[in-house]
Amino acid sequence: MKIHQISCAAWLFVLSATLFVNDAAAHLTYTELTTDEGVRFVIVNGSFDADDDLSKFRRAVVSYHADAVNFDSPGGNVEKAIELGRLIRSLGLNTVTVRTKECASACSLAFLGGVIRVAEAGSIGVHKASFSDTKGMRVEEAVAAVQAITADVISYMTDMGAxxxxxxLSLQYDSDDIRYLSASEMKRYRVTTPDEEEPQSESQAPSNISASLQIPIAQNGIVQHPMGTAPLKESDKADSKTVAKFANGSALNIEGSDGDWYRVSIAGQTGYMHHTWVWVREFEENQFGKRYIQIKSVDNLEAARSVVLNSKIPLAAHLTTNGWFAITVKATGGNDFERSLLRSLLASHAIPKDAVITLGNTYVREVCCSPAVSNK
Known part of the structure; x- marks a missing residue:
């Protein structure tokens, strides 16, 4: 494809120089542009409206034999932007944004549809959706509508490899504000895809897939139990007598390990706690309080690597204390975010129905591996 024949930086410059600033239209319109290098663009102008007929976009792309899509849009209807993004992906098109044009709010979702996605720093803006369509609804109906749209957005982002x-991040900015993304943020959230000339990152390089499988000796820990308190048991049996209970955040010393149980001393008492109840300081999964969506576990690194690299959604594999590998959804967010993401992924059948949210106390380190962005 022509778009591969020049570097991302080069054709960003060409496009920036070719485009001129004009006022965005009220509804979507489409214009055409061919660069000196022969890359054919369809430019999406205006605000996304629920009534926009995207068959006009398809006809413009097909008749012009377009390679890529550029945007000049302040946003608009979220569902219509997602619809356009999926259409862009189904047509195998790439997406580009430059600072001389605007792609903000819902437009950023349409941009994610590109197979290859390139953007200048500061050219994509995000913020909290206004959900104006919920005005006049009862509270319960409005909440349900917002939850449904949020689930759709999460599912779409995951499908697009973002x-x-x-x-x-978007939810931190009110609908009357715009947060423009830096180049590093666009990489971090996989808004853009890597330049072909860009060297592989350490996490992507196959030579680093087989990270150390050594499990550090657990010596110090913190109580972290999904119920808020963990029991200190008299022996390494689940049905043994409970000596005491300790709240999450309580520090403890780990004196040894018997199977799936730690022998611990805490607040002057000695007993046993299950591995799943203790966050270990020596492990490299060192974000206390982080939750993960675990979809399965496998018993060897090659199987874990195969699952991660062949997935349509971003996954990671973690070495666990029993030597197996836990496969999790690779995403960043708080507890409420993880629950919403789990519901969305289950509803779209993107993950097994027995997937669970876990504290990951048995995770030693992430060993694999950033998958390539799906082109499907």
Whole structure:
């Protein structure tokens, strides 16, 4: 494809120089542009409206034999932007944004539809959706509508290979404000795809897939139990006598490990706690309080690597204390975000129905591996 024949930086410059600033139209319109290098663009102008007929976009792309899509849009209807993004992906098109044109709010979702996505720093803006369509609804109806749209956005971002953690960033900015993304943020949230000339990152390089499988000796920990308190048991049996209970955040010393149980001393008492109840300081999964969506576990690294690299959604594999590998959804966000993401992924059948949210106390380190962005 022509778009591969020049570097991302080069054709961003060409497009920036070719485009001129004009006022965005009220509804979507489409104009055409061919660069000196022969890359054919369809430019999407205006605000996304629920009534926009996207068959006009399809006809413009097909008749012009377009390679890529550029945007000049302040946003608009979220569902219509997602619809356009999916159409862009189904047509195998790439997307580009430059600072001389605007792509903000819902437009950023349409941009994610590109197979290859390139953007200048500061050219994509995000913020909290206004959900104006919920005006006049009862509270319960409005809440349900917002939850449904949020689930649709999370599912769409995941399908497009972007990190749904971008939604969490967007929610920090009111609908009358815009947060323009830096180049590093667009990489972090996989808004843009890597330049072909860009060297692979360490996490992507196959030579680093087989990270150390050594499990550090657990010596110090913190109580972290999904119920808020963890029991200290008299022996390494689930049905043994409970000596005491300790709240999450309580520090403890780990004196040894018997199977799936730690022998611990805490607040002057000695007993046993299950591995799943203790966050270990020596492990490299060192974000206390982080929750993960675990979809399965496998018993060897090659199987874990295969699952992650062949997935349509971003996944990660973690070495666990029993030597197996836990496969999780790779996303950033708080507890409420993880619950919303789990519901969305289950509803779209993107993950097994027995997937669970876990504290990941048994995770030693992430060992694999940033998948290539799906082109499907």
């Amino acid at each position: 990190d749904p953690g971008l939604l969490k």
